[in-house]
Amino acid sequence: MATKRVRVRAAPSPTGYMHIGNLRTYIYDMLLAKQKGGDFVLRIEDTDQSRFVPDATESFCRTLKRLGIIPNEGVWLSEDGKSLTQRGNFGPYIQSERKAKHQAYAQQLLDMGKAYYCFCTQERLDQMRLTQEAAHQPTGYDGLCRKIDPAEAKRRVEGGEPSVIRLKLPKEGSVTVNDAIRGKVTFDWKLIDDQVIIKQDGMATYHLAAMADDHDMEITHILRGEEWLSSAPKHMFIYEAFGWELPVFAHLPLLLNPDRTKLSKRQGDVSVESYLDKGYLPEALFNFLALCGWNPSDKQEIYTPDELSPLFDLSKINKSGAIFNLEKLNWLNNHYLRLRPMENYVSMVMPFLPADEKDLDFKRRVAVLFWERLNLPSEITNLSSFMFQANLDYSKVSLTWKDHAKDEAIERLTAAKSWIEQLDDSKMADVKNLEEQIKASIQSKGWGNGDTLWPLRVALSAQDKSPSPFELIVAYGKERSIKRVDEALAYLVK
Numbered sequence: 001m002a003t004k005r006v007r008v009r010a011a012p013s014p015t016g017y018m019h020i021g022n023l024r025t026y027i028y029d030m031l032l033a034k035q036k037g038g039d040f041v042l043r044i045e046d047t048d049q050s051r052f053v054p055d056a057t058e059s060f061c062r063t064l065k066r067l068g069i070i071p072n073e074g075v076w077l078s079e080d081g082k083s084l085t086q087r088g089n090f091g092p093y094i095q096s097e098r099k100a101k102h103q104a105y106a107q108q109l110l111d112m113g114k115a116y117y118c119f120c121t122q123e124r125l126d127q128m129r130l131t132q133e134a135a136h137q138p139t140g141y142d143g144l145c146r147k148i149d150p151a152e153a154k155r156r157v158e159g160g161e162p163s164v165i166r167l168k169l170p171k172e173g174s175v176t177v178n179d180a181i182r183g184k185v186t187f188d189w190k191l192i193d194d195q196v197i198i199k200q201d202g203m204a205t206y207h208l209a210a211m212a213d214d215h216d217m218e219i220t221h222i223l224r225g226e227e228w229l230s231s232a233p234k235h236m237f238i239y240e241a242f243g244w245e246l247p248v249f250a251h252l253p254l255l256l257n258p259d260r261t262k263l264s265k266r267q268g269d270v271s272v273e274s275y276l277d278k279g280y281l282p283e284a285l286f287n288f289l290a291l292c293g294w295n296p297s298d299k300q301e302i303y304t305p306d307e308l309s310p311l312f313d314l315s316k317i318n319k320s321g322a323i324f325n326l327e328k329l330n331w332l333n334n335h336y337l338r339l340r341p342m343e344n345y346v347s348m349v350m351p352f353l354p355a356d357e358k359d360l361d362f363k364r365r366v367a368v369l370f371w372e373r374l375n376l377p378s379e380i381t382n383l384s385s386f387m388f389q390a391n392l393d394y395s396k397v398s399l400t401w402k403d404h405a406k407d408e409a410i411e412r413l414t415a416a417k418s419w420i421e422q423l424d425d426s427k428m429a430d431v432k433n434l435e436e437q438i439k440a441s442i443q444s445k446g447w448g449n450g451d452t453l454w455p456l457r458v459a460l461s462a463q464d465k466s467p468s469p470f471e472l473i474v475a476y477g478k479e480r481s482i483k484r485v486d487e488a489l490a491y492l493v494k
């Protein structure tokens with residue numbers, strides 16, 4: 001038998017933001033499709049019209065695109081990026097446009113006796129839940145309308161009585177889901193509710209719409225969040241009712257906080273857009289999420305998408321949930337920030353330097369000075385703020401080295417000032433060269449590096465910790481460096 005072409009899909013509901021956990025699913029979709037030379041479809045699941053958010057699909061596509069995740073089929077942005085198009089032979093790819101297909105499938109299920117009309121009112125369902133809760137029973141539909149004769153149900157529907165359609169699920173025995181990550185998972189049918197598949201407004205719910213579309217679009221692998229695992233028996237029921245070949249199901253474990261609670265909105269940001277807005281780079285997010293709960297080796301943390309796709313293996317994904325380790329994300333962001341071309345990096349951090357500082361060359365030098373030290377572009381504001389202050393406050397950090405006297409600091413700083421004045425302008429951008437020149441001057445005086453460089457570094461920064469004095473001199477330039485040393489001397493002689 002010829003092997004089937006691998007087809008995966010991302011099936012977001014257009015809610016207005018992309019959940020970070022869903023992004024991980026789309027990354028795995030992309031890696032798998034790439035590895036198998038298959039197709040990656042983007043289908044928009046918009047059957048819940050009450051949750052419709054304008055522009056959500058466009059912004060979803062833009063976010064995916066920033067991450068370098070480009071499905072080759074289904075909904076996508078037009079050339080100018082302004083509107084949506086649909087491409088491929090299995091459309092429409094916007095689920096609400098498939099309403100008639102879903103209804104036809106529901107009708108077939110009714111005809112096969114695998115589904116039934118339910119006329120129960122919301123009040124009855126609410127009451128039923130309260131009674132079950134009070135009696136400490138499992139909550140769920142009691143199956144009242146299962147017993148209605150289909151011909152009578154049809155008459156009532158034609159007479160205009162409001163109704164929904166439910167699956168007529170088995171009430172005894174068990175069902176085993178074969179999950180690519182967890183292996184076999186067995187559920188008792190009696191604990192599974194007769195799921196509504198068509199709502200009163202005629203729209204299919206996720207359970208029917210997604211499965212019908214996955215079948216019609218010839219999806220071979222359904223990768224989705226673990227929250228859907230308990231619904232998988234209902235989905236298998238639909239596939240089996242129609243005699244369709246089951247796809248591979250892979251339920252991805254949740255992303256967890258370090259305390260192993262579910263990563264949720266309340267505990268921090270869960271939207272991809274908010275991470276991007278904070279300055280996390282797409283390539284860092286990609287690398288980080290791809291390795292959340294899976295790593296092809298314990299020796300390597302940095303991977304490109306091209307390196308990962310041949311190594312990807314659903315069965316290696318950790319079953320027990322993936323800790324969202326922000327420190328690791330920060331570390332990766334620092335790594336990828338350093339790989340960016342200088343101009344690109346500078347343009348990212350410029351907005352975080354004082355707008356009223358008009359010396360752009362100076363700002364550029366400050367940007368470059370902190371390049372390797374940043375996890376996020378915005379961190380430069382605090383790290384560099386002393387460099388933009390008109391005057392430094394030397395009262396917090398001692399300008400004198402260890403048990404040295406104040407006079408010694410004055411002596412060192414006075415000398416340092418003259419060395420800076422004599423520095424060769426053409427070599428001012430070269431930290432190494434500057435370091436050599438200053439160290440040679442220190443040596444010629446017979447002083448120690450520590451007792452000279454400490455006062456100099458504090459004079460330039462007024463900080464306990466900062467970049468080295470050589471780096472600071474390069475970033476400040478001659479004039480600003482001399483001004484700082486003068487400020488420190490004035491403070492000392494006061």
Ligand code: GLU
Nearest residue numbers: 011012013045210223224
């Ligand atoms: N529309 C569903 C969601 O956004 C998709 C789940 C799936 O991938 O099947 O959660």
